[in-house]
Amino acid sequence: MDSRNQSESTSQKEITIVLDDDPTGTQSVSGVSVILQPDYETLRSELVQGPIGNALYVLTNTRALPQAQAVALLIRIKADAERAAVEANVAVRFLLRSDSTLRGHVFAEMEALSGGIRGTALFVPAFPECGRVTRGGVHYLLTNSNEDATTTNWIPVAATEFAQDPVFGYKGATMQEWVEEVSHGSWKLKSVTLDDYANIGIASAVCRALLEAEQGTVVVPDAQSYEDLLRVADGLRMAEEQGKEVIVRSASTFASIRCGLKSRAMERVAMPGSGRLLIVCGSHTAASSRQLKQLERHTGETAIVLPTQQLLHHEQIAAAEIAERLAVKLNESKLAIVATERVRLAEHGDLAIGALVMKALTNVVAQVAPYCDGVIAKGGITSADVASVGLGADTAYVAGQLEPGVSLWLLKAKGNGREIPYCVVPGNVGDEGTLVRLVRKFNAIGGSSQ
Structure with missing residues (x-):
């Protein structure tokens, strides 16, 4: 109205x-x-x-x-x-x-x-x-x-x-x-x-x-x-x-x-620094899980998974351990993947548990943010919280679309103020090869090829 x-x-x-x-x-x-x-x-x-x-x-x-x-x-x-x-x-x-x-x-x-x-x-x-x-x-x-x-x-x-x-x-x-x-x-x-x-x-x-x-x-x-x-x-x-x-x-x-706005197709993403790319998958849809599986197969990198049950009792310890592993991956391989559990138990399906897992996920991202030169986030709620809480950004600029329904944002991370390319991938968008193609577009300029 x-x-x-x-x-x-x-x-x-x-x-x-x-x-x-x-x-x-x-x-x-x-x-x-x-x-x-x-x-x-x-x-x-x-x-x-x-x-x-x-x-x-x-x-x-x-x-x-x-x-x-x-x-x-x-x-x-x-x-x-x-x-x-x-x-x-x-x-x-x-x-x-x-x-x-x-x-x-x-x-x-x-x-x-x-x-x-x-x-x-x-x-x-x-x-x-x-x-x-x-x-x-x-x-x-x-x-x-x-x-x-x-x-x-x-x-x-x-x-x-x-x-x-x-x-x-x-x-x-x-x-x-x-x-x-x-x-x-x-x-x-x-x-x-x-x-x-x-x-x-x-x-x-x-x-x-x-x-x-x-x-x-x-x-x-x-x-x-x-x-x-x-x-x-x-x-x-x-x-x-x-x-x-x-x-x-x-x-x-x-x-x-x-x-009165239109989309803008983009084929490549220029990452600053050494091209270290973090992929964050919080979406639980079957389509997201298939995309994640294909990404692991094509890159040879295995996703580091947040254990929901452990987070319920030792959130800070679990988050710190995962952040440390991701930081090593980013510095050595230039590519790291972090994901929530693929099978969500019935007792973990409410908003309160989801909020706890997302809090841990953003905590992990905040700790590894200094080691990231680009981020791909899979899932709507995931994309929101990783950008605003994990990376501490207040605003973003929409540069265009890397694929239909997949936007590229430019945002400034909290602390050092670096502008980071940030890819928003909805949980209900894409085929099995979506994440693979997006990683290739990020690596097209700057960074190493996987």
Whole structure:
């Protein structure tokens, strides 16, 4: 929902603030700043000096928080941003960047953004670049058949491993069922389907759906391509021009369109120093484990694993031992891999245990940061905490994308202020060779080849 300053001066510049529930929201953008540790002073500084372009990304990382904390954080950030915007004499509007596989505190965060009420919302989870599309009121993950790469499999996301998430899991196969399940019946769905588009076009169909939607209604449009998303954005603009207030939540592609940003393909990464590369894998998805296995096979390096059970009783000792082993690897081999356990026991599946493991992981990264010239982080929550806590960065600059859905950030590590190339690899993105290809791109300039 647009949340503009009280001043309605036509000379005011409007900034779109993207509230990103994990750092993978920059998958489709480049040339934009990201606030990693949001507070009033940082927001004020960015808005006063003027963000690059007309957008500013703010990492909330609320997917790693219990719902009550996530809501409180969003309310605080929104209030800080609006207060800072007054000082900067700019108008601000907000967008909630969301997971393309339907995870997160979706409805609680939309209500928080609209002052605790259930307004009218537009939810656009489609992410065509990585095969997440919505058709006929069902959200799909598209994959190629292993036997025939030309055959596309349409898999409802409810049938994928992402729907089995221990915190944000769901069973609803259609968007109707998903909204009913995840909102506990407190929100209603209004789908905009291909049949609606055929009659009056995408933009007009979306505009009409938004204008007709009652309070507590979420509009979810079919979208299978970037061009579809452009038209959905047109429909949103048309509704807003007629005075409709809309809470907007979307995957990364629609967020980039809303901000007027584009991706930038990058083929190589220049590392400073001697090219020492640290790979951090915190994601537990099966896809992440397959990528990690391929990386070990191609590089000959074995991942050093954080033992969850040991961390529960001797966190500091375990972290120090692992950090020492990684530092030796980085200095001798120029490449080191650290990972969480691949098999997560049922008793280790809640947010509290996850937070403990992440605390240990960031502690390890903080200790080896002086020995790193580049970092690849696999997993959304992992990427957020390793950047902001492990490396101590306050802000980052999105340089571009190394692969579809995989962003390269430039950030300054705490302490010596060195600029480090930092690769954000979402847990739900990539094939088995993704991490292997990324390591090669990092080693293309500077550093040794593996």
